[in-house]
Amino acid sequence: MDYKGFSTDSLMFITTRPDLVFERGRGAYLYDQHGKAYLDFVQGWAVNCLGHCPPEISEALVNQAGQLINPSPAFYNGPMIELAGLLTANSCFDRVFFANTGAEANEGAIKLARKWGRVHKDGAYEIITFDHSFHGRTLATMSASGKDGWDTLYAPQVPGFPKATYNDLASVEALIGPDTVAVMLEPVQGEGGVIPADPSFMSALRELTRERGILLIVDEVQSGMGRTGTLFAYQHSGITPDIMTLAKGIGGGVPLAALLAREEICCFVPGDQGGTYNGNPLMAAVGVAIMKRIANPDFLADVVAKGNYLSRRLLELSARHGLCGERGCGLLRALVLDDGRGPKIVAAAQLLQPMGLLLNSPRPNLLRFMPALNVAESEIDQMIALLDGLLTIDLG
Ligand SMILES: *Cc1c(COP(=O)(O)O)cnc(C)c1O
Numbered sequence: 453m454d455y456k457g458f459s460t461d462s463l464m465f466i467t468t469r470p471d472l473v474f475e476r477g478r479g480a481y482l483y484d485q486h487g488k489a490y491l492d493f494v495q496g497w498a499v500n501c502l503g504h505c506p507p508e509i510s511e512a513l514v515n516q517a518g519q520l521i522n523p524s525p526a527f528y529n530g531p532m533i534e535l536a537g538l539l540t541a542n543s544c545f546d547r548v549f550f551a552n553t554g555a556e557a558n559e560g561a562i563k564l565a566r567k568w569g570r571v572h573k574d575g576a577y578e579i580i581t582f583d584h585s586f587h588g589r590t591l592a593t594m595s596a597s598g599k600d601g602w603d604t605l606y607a608p609q610v611p612g613f614p615k616a617t618y619n620d621l622a623s624v625e626a627l628i629g630p631d632t633v634a635v636m637l638e639p640v641q642g643e644g645g646v647i648p649a650d651p652s653f654m655s656a657l658r659e660l661t662r663e664r665g666i667l668l669i670v671d672e673v674q675s676g677m678g679r680t681g682t683l684f685a686y687q688h689s690g691i692t693p694d695i696m697t698l699a700k701g702i703g704g705g706v707p708l709a710a711l712l713a714r715e716e717i718c719c720f721v722p723g724d725q726g727g728t729y730n731g732n733p734l735m736a737a738v739g740v741a742i743m744k745r746i747a748n749p750d751f752l753a754d755v756v757a758k759g760n761y762l763s764r765r766l767l768e769l770s771a772r773h774g775l776c777g778e779r780g781c782g783l784l785r786a787l788v789l790d791d792g793r794g795p796k797i798v799a800a801a802q803l804l805q806p807m808g809l810l811l812n813s814p815r816p817n818l819l820r821f822m823p824a825l826n827v828a829e830s831e832i833d834q835m836i837a838l839l840d841g842l843l844t845i846d847l848g
Contacts, residue, residue, distance in 0.1 A: 455485065470802060477504025480824060480831045482810065490808040493823045493835055497812075498642070498674055498784070501701035501742065503824035508741040509704050516737035523733070525726060531736035538743040542683055544692045545712035549720075550731040554673035554699030555588025557709040560725060561636065561669050561695050562592055564713060568667065569633035571719050576633040579669070582618045586643035587636070587671055596636065599643070618644075619653045625660060634667035634695075639685035642674035645815045646779060646786035654689035667717065669695040673709070674784065677701030678746045678825050681756040681782035688781070701825075704742045708735040746825070755825050758832070759783045762821060765836045773843045776817075785821045787839075792816030796847040801838065809838045 453460045453471045460469075476483040480503055482490045495503065502508060516531065523529055536548040551557040562579060569576035581587070583598040594602050595610040603609060616635075617623040624635060635657060641647040661668045670693045675685035679701055686693050694717050699709035729735075745751060759782040766778040766787050776788035789797075794813030801809040812820045819839075823831070 479503040480827055488808060490810050491835055492810045493821050494810045494812050495822055495824050496705050498822035499700045500705045501677055501825045502704050503826060508745055509738050512737045512741040516734050521734050525730050529733040531733040531740055532731040535736045535739045539712060542747045545696060546715040547713055547718050549711040551709040551711060552707045552729055553709050555590045555593045557697040557699055557711045558587045558593045558671060559590055560711040561697050563725060564695060565634040565667050567719050568717055573633055576631050578612045578614060578631045578633060580616050580624055580627050580635045581613050582637055583615050584641060584644035585638055619650050621656050628664055632666050634669050635661055636669035636671060638671045638675060640675040640680060640781050640784055643814055645818050646784055646820055648781045651689035654691055658691040667694040671697050673697055673699040678752055678755050679782055679784050681752060681759055683747055702739050702742060703735060704738060706735050706738050708739050755782050758827055761829055762832050765832060769836060769840060783823055783825055787819045789817045793847055794819055797842050800842055800847055804838060
């Protein structure tokens with residue numbers, strides 16, 4: 453496709469995209485090159501936690517860009533100190549390392565666990581992860597992920613990531629050996645199809661890992677930052693993990709991620725970990741603005757209320773169309789279809805006139821909803837009405 457004298461063919465092909473160029477966003481809406489509006493329940497893949505272009509983020513970027521953009525990671529800067537303070541004050545963790553993407557934060561978690569194993573556990577390095585998990589697209593995080601087909605794509609894998617079955621404690625126990633240093637999981641499997649871990653599984657896993665002297669790592673890249681109605685999803689089960697990773701919502705749309713750990717786990721020494729952009733003030737200033745808005749009991753109570761409302765409306769839709777119900781936690785939810793028409797619904801929703809609808813189908817029989825955390829009830833109603841129409845017509 454041509455756009456303003458340039459061709460989309462200049463971009464490396466990695467996925468099939470529709471002939472749309474998004475030019476503007478505001479709150480729950482995106483606008484394409486023809487001025488058509490779209491109601492957005494993808495929100496940059498669960499990253500725009502306050503919707504498109506919220507004033508908090510625009511102001512934080514403009515103000516910080518006029519002050520200091522990057523003094524180099526060899527020096528402290530104000531926003532990195534403030535954001536680390538806000539994160540540690542609102543979690544069970546004591547120290548933070550900033551990164552740019554979820555995959556990079558998870559790479560850091562893997563390195564920290566392996567270093568801890570070298571120092572404290574006789575060189576133990578294996579990290580037990582789970583079938584259908586998703587931890588990122590670097591070689592190590594792809595190896596840690598349990599996505600079908602990823603064990604052979606880009607083979608050979610990085611070794612040391614045996615896979616257990618989610619919500620099955622015995623399957624974890626069976627994999628623990630002398631080389632095991634940690635267990636890593638998503639408190640809600642997002643890309644795997646919005647599957648929450650049972651709180652009883654989380655607490656039993658904490659118990660088991662403590663008994664065996666191995667670390668518990670929670671990948672909260674998708675489930676953290678208020679998405680499930682608590683600031684972090686591990687808080688639903690009242691456990692204290694050793695390491696946590698954050699991305700997506702913490703940047704509200706800009707590239708920002710974090711690796712957090714409790715004091716006794718922090719064993720990096722100079723030279724072990726770093727990165728040119730890590731902790732840069734421009735992105736950290738956005739994280740500060742997001743934390744100030746989200747780490748607030750009233751804001752989180754509202755996420756719970758909106759999540760319950762979305763759940764109720766999806767259940768009505770499911771009953772009316774004879775579907776298989778819904779699941780999820782807070783504002784990370786999925787509608788379970790009775791067949792594999794998810795991708796067809798996603799495509800037809802984009803084409804709706806006069807306003808399109810943006811949805812995601814992580815599996816053919818699922819539609820996933822990841823709206824902004826400040827989505828309005830009226831926007832949920834609008835989405836349900838559009839989806840109701842799509843479920844009624846024959847999509848072929
Ligand atoms: C999106 C995601 C990642 C990867 O984050 P990137 O910023 O795309 O690297 C890792 N873990 C989970 C649970 C995710 O949802």
